Amino acid sequence: MWHNQAILTDTEFVLHGSVGELQRLAAETATFCREHSLGDEVEFDLNLVLEELFTNAVSHGECAGMEKAVQVRLQLLNDGVHVEYADRGRPFDPLTAPEPNLDASLEERRVGGLGVHLVRQIMRDLEYRRAGDWNRITMRRPC
């Protein structure tokens, strides 16, 4: 007997270089997770990681105001959600960025670096390469 089964496809989307795009980023991530029956925790983590990379590119990577500045691809495989993130910002390798000092006092604590720290905490198999004008990051969220 044949069962009707939805054909699950990868999700791809493009973002312009504006923080106003964060709503669309969240909506696209939510749709992907719902279609693949992934829970709230996975959705939260994917949204967080993508926001951190995206806002870094817009705020510090010269992607502000740039059309089609960022491309995202999400794919569910056996070992979790595979994420391909790419932006046309200036070269930035999140794997080699310095760790923030999380033990520092309120006075001494730098406000930068937290976003990349969260990405490295949450994701596995992070890889970075510069390809032409693009920063390309691949990573996996186990689930």
Add this chain to the structure above:
Amino acid sequence: MIQLTQETRSGWYVVGVRGRADGETADELESALRAALEDHSKVAADLGGLDYISSAGLRAVLQAARAAEGKNAEFAVCALSPPVKKVFDMSGMHHVLRIHGELPC
């Protein structure tokens, strides 16, 4: 989207935060917390209705904590949901903030 409410409970001025504290809404959150600290010496951020926070939202809370320290005011965050608490924990926020399971008031 973020929704902010203000009320006084048992001597604490409580800013209720609902929705998302992200790169788009963090400035609004920081402004509300700073405004509360302008006029009140005991301010709590009730995060019970917060669904999502990123480092931009964390920065808003850190800046409020700094402002409180600068004027010797008390500042606390309360009622974090498990996913929000996870982000606070990963960021080492417990080193620099008073974090309560329940409202302090």
